[in-house]
Amino acid sequence: MKSPARFEAVVQGQGNPPGDFAVFKAALLREWRLQVRRRGDLLNPLVFFALVVVLFPLGISPTQEILAPVAPGVLWVAALLATLMSLDALFRPDLLDGSLEQTLVSGYPVAPLALAKVGVHWLLSGLPLVFLSPFLGVMLYLPWQAQGVLMLSLLLGSLALSLIGSIGAALTAGVGKSGVLMTLLVLPLYIPILIFGTGAMQAAIVGNPPGAHLALLGALVLLALSLSPWAIAAGLKIAVSGE
Amino acid sequence: MWKWLTTLYHRLGSPKWFYQITGRWLPWFAISALVLLSVGLVWGLVYAPMDYQQGNSFRIIYLHVPSAILAQSIYVMMAIAGVVLLVWKMKMADVVAQSMAPIGAGMTFMALATGAIWGVPTWGTWWMWDARLTSMLILFFLYLGLIALREALKPQEVAAKACALLAIVGVINIPIIKYSVDWWYTLHQPATFTLTQKPAMPASMWLPLLIMVLGFYALLGWSVLLRARAEVLLRERKSGWVRETLEKK
Amino acid sequence: MFEPPSAASAWLQVEQLACERDERRLFSDLSFSVSAGDMLQIEGPNGVGKTSLMRVLAGLLPAVEGRLLWQGEPLEDQWSEFYQATLFLGHLAGIKPELTTLENLSWYAAQEGETDEALLEQALAQVGLQGYEDQPAHQLSAGQKRRVALARLLITHKPFWLLDEPFTALDKAAVAALEQRMVAHTRAGGAVVLISHHALEGLPGLKKLVLQASVEEGR
Numbered sequence: 001m002k003s004p005a006r007f008e009a010v011v012q013g014q015g016n017p018p019g020d021f022a023v024f025k026a027a028l029l030r031e032w033r034l035q036v037r038r039r040g041d042l043l044n045p046l047v048f049f050a051l052v053v054v055l056f057p058l059g060i061s062p063t064q065e066i067l068a069p070v071a072p073g074v075l076w077v078a079a080l081l082a083t084l085m086s087l088d089a090l091f092r093p094d095l096l097d098g099s100l101e102q103t104l105v106s107g108y109p110v111a112p113l114a115l116a117k118v119g120v121h122w123l124l125s126g127l128p129l130v131f132l133s134p135f136l137g138v139m140l141y142l143p144w145q146a147q148g149v150l151m152l153s154l155l156l157g158s159l160a161l162s163l164i165g166s167i168g169a170a171l172t173a174g175v176g177k178s179g180v181l182m183t184l185l186v187l188p189l190y191i192p193i194l195i196f197g198t199g200a201m202q203a204a205i206v207g208n209p210p211g212a213h214l215a216l217l218g219a220l221v222l223l224a225l226s227l228s229p230w231a232i233a234a235g236l237k238i239a240v241s242g243e
Numbered sequence: 244m245w246k247w248l249t250t251l252y253h254r255l256g257s258p259k260w261f262y263q264i265t266g267r268w269l270p271w272f273a274i275s276a277l278v279l280l281s282v283g284l285v286w287g288l289v290y291a292p293m294d295y296q297q298g299n300s301f302r303i304i305y306l307h308v309p310s311a312i313l314a315q316s317i318y319v320m321m322a323i324a325g326v327v328l329l330v331w332k333m334k335m336a337d338v339v340a341q342s343m344a345p346i347g348a349g350m351t352f353m354a355l356a357t358g359a360i361w362g363v364p365t366w367g368t369w370w371m372w373d374a375r376l377t378s379m380l381i382l383f384f385l386y387l388g389l390i391a392l393r394e395a396l397k398p399q400e401v402a403a404k405a406c407a408l409l410a411i412v413g414v415i416n417i418p419i420i421k422y423s424v425d426w427w428y429t430l431h432q433p434a435t436f437t438l439t440q441k442p443a444m445p446a447s448m449w450l451p452l453l454i455m456v457l458g459f460y461a462l463l464g465w466s467v468l469l470r471a472r473a474e475v476l477l478r479e480r481k482s483g484w485v486r487e488t489l490e491k492k
Numbered sequence: 493m494f495e496p497p498s499a500a501s502a503w504l505q506v507e508q509l510a511c512e513r514d515e516r517r518l519f520s521d522l523s524f525s526v527s528a529g530d531m532l533q534i535e536g537p538n539g540v541g542k543t544s545l546m547r548v549l550a551g552l553l554p555a556v557e558g559r560l561l562w563q564g565e566p567l568e569d570q571w572s573e574f575y576q577a578t579l580f581l582g583h584l585a586g587i588k589p590e591l592t593t594l595e596n597l598s599w600y601a602a603q604e605g606e607t608d609e610a611l612l613e614q615a616l617a618q619v620g621l622q623g624y625e626d627q628p629a630h631q632l633s634a635g636q637k638r639r640v641a642l643a644r645l646l647i648t649h650k651p652f653w654l655l656d657e658p659f660t661a662l663d664k665a666a667v668a669a670l671e672q673r674m675v676a677h678t679r680a681g682g683a684v685v686l687i688s689h690h691a692l693e694g695l696p697g698l699k700k701l702v703l704q705a706s707v708e709e710g711r
Contacts, residue, residue, distance in 0.1 A: 017605060181392065188388065195426065242396065243552075
């Protein structure tokens with residue numbers, strides 16, 4: 001098997017490597033195992049999300065007349081910050097232990113492999129956020145008719161938040177303490193998602209159809225899905241070249 | 244034509260050539276900036292007619308509008324420089340981008356400050372969540388992010404590429420941000436009087452404005468070249484031609 | 493000095509390469525080539541740019557000047573073909589602490605289409621990690637992590653190896669085993685480029701490249 005002829009064939013580009021999709025599946029499995037075993041990293045953003053929401057009744061007022069109107073904004077801002085917190089350490093360990101450079105020299109396209117990582121991360125931290133949100137909504141006196149829209153808008157929005165935030169995580173992977181820096185880079189890019197997400201909920205609260213906002217949010221998700229993997233891959237290559 | 248373009252590319256890639264040719268451009272930018280700005284300012288502040296609604300306070304547009312225009316176009320220029328750096332690996336593009344970032348942030352701040360001052364006679368308050376001002380504020384944060392990223396990353400080649408990528412990501416996002424902020428504004432406030440959106444300005448008002456905008460661009464060229472030349476000397480301080488240039492002076 | 497395109501048989505050809513780090517010129521005008529059966533040892537004092545050279549060869553760091561040819565064609569047009577043939581091991585082992593030893597190895601094996609678990613366990617046993625297959629890698633010592641990475645050399649089909657200090661943190665027996673593995677690989681028609689200060693004299697096919705402040709190419 002390891003004969004000169006065989007080696008020569010590989011060098012000539014006539015080897016028989018597994019297809020991109022097979023490797024993508026292996027990457028998904030690996031990421032799943034990896035991230036499921038970091039329990040603290042999964043739980044902390046959820047606790048952070050709940051804690052930030054709890055601060056508002058304490059800081060403003062616990063009365064329904066004041067909390068109900070600001071509930072969409074509070075929930076969305078908290079979700080935004082929690083997502084940012086959870087993304088901060090997405091790529092740094094990979095850079096520090098060398099698995100990131102191994103991904104770059106694997107010969108497989110980096111963008112889908114990075115997407116596998118971001119996708120698993122969203123599944124384990126974005127999705128739980130969506131399911132936690134209605135409980136916090138109740139605590140903020142969010143009207144019942146807006147609960148469904150809250151979950152739906154967060155479902156779409158958290159995808160876009162993860163995809164865009166990962167660009168910042170890739171760019172700051174080589175920076176030691178990057179929490180604040182990453183926030184500075186990414187938060188301005190989050191503003192459209194915040195506007196359309198809270199817009200959908202406010203429409204639902206006053207009884208208007210939230211469809212237009214949700215459609216715009218969906219369009220943002222599609223745009224982020226098609227562009228950000230390439231930006232993440234480029235950012236990771238830049239980060240590795242700085243090591 | 245193609246050959247001419249490739250020679251230009253190779254020359255622009257050379258720090259020495261960049262330094263020499265920009266040395267010749269510098270006085271032209273300086274003179275045109277001084278002339279255009281003084282003509283525009285005197286015309287706009289003294290001779291242009293008074294606005295029938297706002298009186299003399301409208302004259303701040305001769306600072307507000309040019310700085311707002313530059314704030315946006317500098318970001319686009321930085322993104323273009325980023326593409327040039329990442330695709331054609333031209334290092335001078337990064338020197339220009341690095342020199343532009345603080346100027347862009349400064350222009351954005353000036354647009355915000357003049358907007359706030361203008362707000363006092365117009366709205367009776369220093370700050371209004373007007374769609375344009377809000378977009379400008381977000382742009383200001385985008386500039387600060389770029390500057391912070393460059394500060395945080397070492398070595399310099401890595402910082403250059405990372406900033407280039409961030410500027411490109413930002414420039415794709417700016418129209419989306421602008422659109423979403425406009426949408427948000429119309430939802431929360433009935434469209435009232437907005438800054439700078441005036442029906443049919445007479446020529447005596449917009450001509451000095453045009454001159455001011457051109458003057459700001461000349462000023463931008465002048466200050467970017469000054470900063471870029473200093474940066475080139477700093478980055479190339481070990482090469483022979485820098486030492487020769489400095490010894491001559 | 494500049495070496496004319498010697499033979500079509502050269503796998504990797506490096507022409508007048510220059511490299512900078514933090515605006516400091518590490519080396520310039522570096523030319524050499526690697527062909528089937530070669531074992532090229534890169535030596536030189538600390539800070540001379542050995543690791544940077546290796547990272548340039550692996551495509552992780554851009555070169556300032558010069559060019560790289562793979563199979564006589566510019567490398568920048570055929571990275572994916574190059575990577576299909578190349579195994580790079582850097583300073584860092586690329587081992588995830590959360591995964592078990594076997595899971596770590598199987599990810600790299602999967603990239604080469606190798607899914608036979610018995611083969612992987614055999615490779616781990618050969619590098620002295622029998623019984624550690626299902627241990628999380630964070631329980632391994634630095635040397636053991638290194639061995640997991642080296643186990644990749646036992647299962648790989650890739651002919652071109654780039655190894656940055658592969659002997660670090662290994663005990664004597666493991667060093668001898670790795671030397672043997674490299675000899676077997678070059679005998680079988682593969683090629684190895686490695687950074688090391690170990691005395692490898694006597695190994696068949698050994699060539700040396702000594703990096704100094706001014707670059708010289710030795711035998």
